[in-house]
Amino acid sequence: MTLTGEGLQPSEFAVTAARAVADCADLSLREQARHLANDGLLGVIAAHDVGGLDLPLALAVPVVAAAGAGLLGFPLMEALLLGRALQESLPRTAEAVVSGEMLATIAWQGSVSAAREGDSVVLNGWVARAACTREADCLLVRIGTSGAALVSTNSNGIVVEDAAGLDLAVPEHAVRMEGVTIPAANILPENTWSVLCSDANVLRAAAILGSAETCLTLAQEHASTRRQFGRALSYNQAIRHALARQKLGLEGIRHAITRSVGDEAGALQRDAAFLAAGVYGSAISEGALQIHGGMGFTWDVPVHRHLRRVRALQAQGDASGVLAALGRRYVGAIAPASDVTASR
Amino acid sequence: MTVIETEPPVAATGDLSGEAYRVAMRRWLRANLPASFRSDSAAFSPPTLPQSIAWEAAMYRAGLAGIIWPQAYGGHGRTLREHLIANQEIGALAMPESVNSIGKELAGPIILAVGTEEQKRRFLPAILEMRDIWCQGFSEPEAGSDLAGLRTRATRSGDIWRINGQKIWTSGAYRAQRCLVLARTGPLEDRHRGLAMFAVRLDAKGVRVRPIKSIDGRESFCEVFFDDVEVLQSDALGAPDEGWAAAIRVLEIERATNRMYRAWRFENELRHLIAACKSDPVLAQLVAERHYEVRLGEVVVDIEVLKAHVETAVDALVNGDRIGARGSLAKLHWSEAHQRFAALTLELLAQASLPLQPAVQVARRRFEAIYLQARAETIYAGTTEIQLGIIADRILQLSKGK
Numbered sequence: 001m002t003l004t005g006e007g008l009q010p011s012e013f014a015v016t017a018a019r020a021v022a023d024c025a026d027l028s029l030r031e032q033a034r035h036l037a038n039d040g041l042l043g044v045i046a047a048h049d050v051g052g053l054d055l056p057l058a059l060a061v062p063v064v065a066a067a068g069a070g071l072l073g074f075p076l077m078e079a080l081l082l083g084r085a086l087q088e089s090l091p092r093t094a095e096a097v098v099s100g101e102m103l104a105t106i107a108w109q110g111s112v113s114a115a116r117e118g119d120s121v122v123l124n125g126w127v128a129r130a131a132c133t134r135e136a137d138c139l140l141v142r143i144g145t146s147g148a149a150l151v152s153t154n155s156n157g158i159v160v161e162d163a164a165g166l167d168l169a170v171p172e173h174a175v176r177m178e179g180v181t182i183p184a185a186n187i188l189p190e191n192t193w194s195v196l197c198s199d200a201n202v203l204r205a206a207a208i209l210g211s212a213e214t215c216l217t218l219a220q221e222h223a224s225t226r227r228q229f230g231r232a233l234s235y236n237q238a239i240r241h242a243l244a245r246q247k248l249g250l251e252g253i254r255h256a257i258t259r260s261v262g263d264e265a266g267a268l269q270r271d272a273a274f275l276a277a278g279v280y281g282s283a284i285s286e287g288a289l290q291i292h293g294g295m296g297f298t299w300d301v302p303v304h305r306h307l308r309r310v311r312a313l314q315a316q317g318d319a320s321g322v323l324a325a326l327g328r329r330y331v332g333a334i335a336p337a338s339d340v341t342a343s344r
Numbered sequence: 345m346t347v348i349e350t351e352p353p354v355a356a357t358g359d360l361s362g363e364a365y366r367v368a369m370r371r372w373l374r375a376n377l378p379a380s381f382r383s384d385s386a387a388f389s390p391p392t393l394p395q396s397i398a399w400e401a402a403m404y405r406a407g408l409a410g411i412i413w414p415q416a417y418g419g420h421g422r423t424l425r426e427h428l429i430a431n432q433e434i435g436a437l438a439m440p441e442s443v444n445s446i447g448k449e450l451a452g453p454i455i456l457a458v459g460t461e462e463q464k465r466r467f468l469p470a471i472l473e474m475r476d477i478w479c480q481g482f483s484e485p486e487a488g489s490d491l492a493g494l495r496t497r498a499t500r501s502g503d504i505w506r507i508n509g510q511k512i513w514t515s516g517a518y519r520a521q522r523c524l525v526l527a528r529t530g531p532l533e534d535r536h537r538g539l540a541m542f543a544v545r546l547d548a549k550g551v552r553v554r555p556i557k558s559i560d561g562r563e564s565f566c567e568v569f570f571d572d573v574e575v576l577q578s579d580a581l582g583a584p585d586e587g588w589a590a591a592i593r594v595l596e597i598e599r600a601t602n603r604m605y606r607a608w609r610f611e612n613e614l615r616h617l618i619a620a621c622k623s624d625p626v627l628a629q630l631v632a633e634r635h636y637e638v639r640l641g642e643v644v645v646d647i648e649v650l651k652a653h654v655e656t657a658v659d660a661l662v663n664g665d666r667i668g669a670r671g672s673l674a675k676l677h678w679s680e681a682h683q684r685f686a687a688l689t690l691e692l693l694a695q696a697s698l699p700l701q702p703a704v705q706v707a708r709r710r711f712e713a714i715y716l717q718a719r720a721e722t723i724y725a726g727t728t729e730i731q732l733g734i735i736a737d738r739i740l741q742l743s744k745g746k
Contacts, residue, residue, distance in 0.1 A: 224743045234742040237733075243742060244735035251673050255652035262655075272648035279645075324634050327641030331631050334615055336622035337384075337703035 014062035017041055021070035029103060029135050032074045037100030041076070045199075046083035050094040057199055058261040061206040068210025071305055073169035075131040077203045078106045082140060085196050089188060090150065093138070103136045108200075108316045111142040112177050114149060120181050123149060128174035129316045133160050139175065140188075148193040150186040151177070167312035169305065201270045201322070202260050204313045205277035209253045211306035212281040215288035216246050218303055222292050239291065246287050249280030271326050278314035285310050350376040350402040365426055369433045372406045377437055383710040384438040384616045386702055393519055396443045401474040408434065409448060410472040413456065418469035428604060428658050435608025438616065438710070443516060447471035447478035449602040450595075451524045454541065457594045458582030467522075467543060479520040481511040481544070481568060488513075489730050491526065492535040496570060498527035498542065505542065505575040510567065513724075517553045517566035520546055525570070529584045539588040541581040548573050559716050599671025599725070600657040606678055607650040610685070613714065614643055617689050620707035626697040627704070639688060646681035653677060669738040676731040679721035686711065686718040 020039045024032040036042050044060045046052025053059075060080050067076045079097055082104045086094035096102035112125030127141045139151050151158065157180040163171030220243060223234040233239050253276055259265060260273035285307035289296040296303045360368050379387040381399065391399065403409050411427040413419020442448060448471060455467050470476040487493040496509025507527055517523065523544045530538025546553065550573040555563035582591070618640065621627035630636050653674040660667050689711035696704045722728040736742045 220740060220742065232743055232745065235744055240736035240742055241729070241732040243740055244732040247735050247740055248673050248676055251670075252649045252653070252677060255656040256649050258656050259648070259652040268644070269648060272645045275641075275645045276649050320638070323641045323645070324637045326644060327637030327639070328632075330644050331618050331622075331637060331640060334618045334622065336628070337616070337619035337707070338623075 010059060010062045013044070013059055014066050017063040017066035018070060021067050021072045024070075024072060024074060029074060029132060030100075032072075033079070033100035033103055035100070036074065036076065036079075037098065042079045042100055043083050043098035045080055046094060046098050047087045050083060050087045050091050051098040052083055052087070056261070057202060060203060061257060061261065064203045064206040065210035065213075068207035068306075068309065069214045070210075071169055071302060071309065075103075075105045075136070075170060077200060077207065078131060078140075079104060080203065081196050081199060082106065085140070085188060085192050086150065088192075089185065093150065102138065103132070104138050104140070105131050105133055105136040106140045106196075106200075107133075107142070107175060109318070110174075111144055112149070112180075114143045114187070116184065117181075119184050121149065121184050121187060123151065123177045123180040123182065125177055126174065127177070129165070129172050130175055131170045131172055133173035133175055134163065134171070141175075141177070142193065143187070146190045148188045148196075149182055150188065151180060151182055155180045155182065157181075165312050166308040168308065170309070170312075172312065172316070198267060198270050201274035201317055202257065204317045205253060205257050205260070205273040208277040208281035208310050208313055209250075209257060211310050212246075212250050212253060212277075212284040215285045215303055215306050216243070216250055218301065219243060219246065219288035219291040222295070233291070242287055242291065246284045249284050253277045253280050268326065268330075271322050274317055275319060275323055275326070278310070278317070278319045281310040282307070282314065350406070361426065362429075366429045366433060369406075369408060369430050370436075373408070373433055373437055373439075376402065376406070377439060381440055382438045383440070383713075384612075384706065386706050388706070388709070391440055393443065396440060397474045397477075400442060400444060404472045404474070410452075410468075413452065413468060413472070417456070417464045418472045424601070424658055424662055427601070428655070431604035432608045435605030435610075436612055438609075438612055443519065444471065444474060444477045445603065446480045446516070446520075446524065447476060447522075449598060450480055451478045451522070451543070453594050453598055454524070454591050455543075455581060458541075458586075458591065460578075462578065463543075463581065476521045477516070477519060478522045478524055479514050479517045479546075479566075479568075481514055481517075481523040481525040483513045484510060485512055489727055491539075493532075494526060494528050494539065495532065496525065496527045498529050498540055498575070500529070500577075503577045505577065505580060507542065507544065507570045507573045507575055510569050512556075512567050513565050514553075514568045515565045517546065517568050518555050518563070522546065523551075523568060524581075526588070536588065538585060540584040541588065541591060542575050543579045543581060544570070544573060544575055545579075548575070550574070559719065560713060596669065596671060597661070597667065599675055600654075600667050601661070601671075604654060604658075606682075607647060607654050610650065610678070610682060611647050613689075613711075614640070614647065614685065617692065617707060617711065620701075620703045621692060623703040624696050624701045626695060627692060630692065630695060636692070643681075643685050643688065646677075646685070650674065650678050650681060669734050672726070672731040672734045672739075675725060676728060676735075679718075679728065682721055683718045686715040690715050 016039055020036055020041055024035055027035060040053060041063055043052030044055055044063055045057055048054050064077055083094050083098040097104045107127035107130035109129040110127035112123040115122045130139055133139055136153055139153055140148050141151055142148050157178040159176040161174040163173055165172035223239050224232055226233050256273040256276045260269040288303045289307060292301055292303055295301050379385045380389045381391055382388055407420050408430055410419040411422045411430055412424055415421040452468055452471050455463055484494055486495055498505045498507050523546055525542045525544045526539055528538055529540050550571040552569040554567045556565055558564050621631045657667055657670055693708050
């Protein structure tokens with residue numbers, strides 16, 4: 001099925017995405033881009049004008065979750081977010097991203113300085129945690145504390161460092177920028193960047209949900225079939241309770257995501273979904289590894305590859321920083337108690 | 345009986361829905377909850393039983409109890425979404441727990457599901473009007489988590505049942521009029537079969553209640569002894585062999601919907617803790633440090649996840665989905681997260697500067713009580729271990745086989 005029509009259900013997105021992700025297994029990045037685009041998966045949230053489906057973020061959730069579950073080796077979240085982020089100011093680029101002709105990525109860590117020179121802007125600085133930059137055509141980077149800039153990766157002055165990070169399927173790169181000149185039109189406003197970051201938190205949670213769900217399924221299957229002391233592992237209460245806790249965490253992620261894309265959700269709900277996904281997703285994938293024993297360390301069982309991805313996503317979204325900032329905002333918004341009544 | 349002067353119920357609340365309903369409920373609660381009932385207030389003084397009864401009856405008249413029960417039985421006939429809205433507003437205030445939660449959230453729904461028409465008309469309005477306070481007679485010395493080991497017996501002759509046995513951990517039995525008794529009609533070997541439920545009057549001949557002093561120094565739960573207690577057939581709930589199975593189905597939903605205000609009360613507690621800390625120079629500095637920003641941030645995330653469990657369960661029920669054992673997830677998450685929070689409140693408030701600020705004294709009194717009560721939250725209504733077992737058996741359906 002190709003996603004082109006209206007009135008589609010999240011479950012249909014999940015099915016289409018799961019099949020497309022499986023098809024991508026042996027394809028190059030560019031082939032994957034075209035394949036995913038053909039199924040309508042890169043433009044789920046982008047406007048009709050740039051070839052997208054113009055649907056709410058909630059419908060990108062099953063797509064990204066399926067990519068997580070299938071360990072897709074493609075910067076899907078970045079393509080989804082950039083298709084929409086660029087649709088106003090750089091519609092041709094947005095269209096190229098949505099159609100899979102252009103590979104685009106985002107540097108989630110670090111920022112560059114920007115100096116205006118006529119119709120151009122000159123960028124200097126370091127950014128990192130940019131997925132697949134080595135092969136990407138363009139890269140979105142944060143400027144100082146306001147806005148972002150879209151940079152062509154073949155610009156003069158760009159040095160892409162060797163891949164690093166835990167996730168081997170989607171390698172992350174650090175990028176050095178020395179006097180990189182871009183058109184002033186490539187600067188995106190602060191609001192576009194902040195919406196993009198906020199949506200990214202929901203989609204990271206979705207990716208982690210896909211990985212965590214796969215890990216729990218694998219662990220459950222292993223516990224039911226692996227026999228020790230004459231019985232299935234799942235006979236043991238220690239194993240049953242461990243798996244039950246993983247299920248509790250998994251449903252916590254799922255419901256927190258649902259809530260984060262609800263009508264009344266704001267930044268707090270989105271941050272909470274991402275943070276809960278990081279905490280529970282790590283516990284679930286680490287727990288699945290433990291239940292698999294030595295098998296979990298082999299390349300025959302994908303559990304550790306999910307664990308790598310979950311931890312990479314947690315770091316990419318700066319979970320520690322997000323948590324501290326959330327706590328700071330929450331504490332800051334509450335007035336000291338008077339001695340009559342306190343809360344609210 | 346103490347009379348609590350409250351404003352009359354907001355006019356024509358029956359017509360309100362959504363945000364207008366929320367605003368009406370919020371306004372009534374804030375205008376009428378006495379300061380002495382608010383554990384975040386310096387004026388706090390635990391309400392007496394007559395005060396609690398009067399307050400809860402007033403809440404009912406204002407539309408804040410029996411929200412989803414049919415109007416024919418005294419209920420307000422509203423939707424589960426409105427029940428959620430009302431509970432969000434109830435949770436947002438530091439209010440004492442209901443003295444009749446067993447009546448409103450356990451006995452009532454069971455009677456609605458399995459009771460006769462006569463029983464519904466007799467029992468349900470009395471619960472809402474606080475004429476009958478109920479307690480729960482399930483646990484026994486030999487049947488705690490494992491109700492299949494229940495030994496209290498009910499034998500029938502004509503229209504009369506005779507009940508013999510002993511219940512324990514029966515919270516509030518000393519103040520209750522009725523006990524929801526689970527008793528065995530067949531042999532012990534029948535395990536879960538042959539269990540029947542009865543609405544037993546606690547002033548009946550042969551009933552003896554002995555309070556037990558508990559962790560908070562109060563006598564909140566009791567032993568209840570039944571010595572040849574006569575119960576009329578009209579007080580038997582459901583058919584002897586079907587009642588329990590029906591009750592289990594009710595309880596499945598109840599576990600997901602009861603005390604729905606918990607997530608919002610939890611939030612009220614967190615806000616109170618932070619407000620109290622910010623009134624103390626040392627604590628104000630501590631909560632502005634990264635260590636406590638992170639720890640308090642973790643509590644915020646726990647609360648958001650709890651709200652997500654509750655709200656998505658309500659959505660599922662409203663959509664007519666079966667929620668199965670999902671209530672176990674919310675109960676497990678809440679009880680453990682709340683215990684972590686309760687320990688954090690002690691840790692923070694112990695670092696207050698001297699002399700203690702009045703707001704810190706108020707907070708210490710509230711949170712020391714909450715800390716002790718929270719230790720029970722992983723035990724009552726199915727221990728953590730039982731909940732994990734339910735998730736493993738019924739949600740994951742893990743094989744127990746050889």
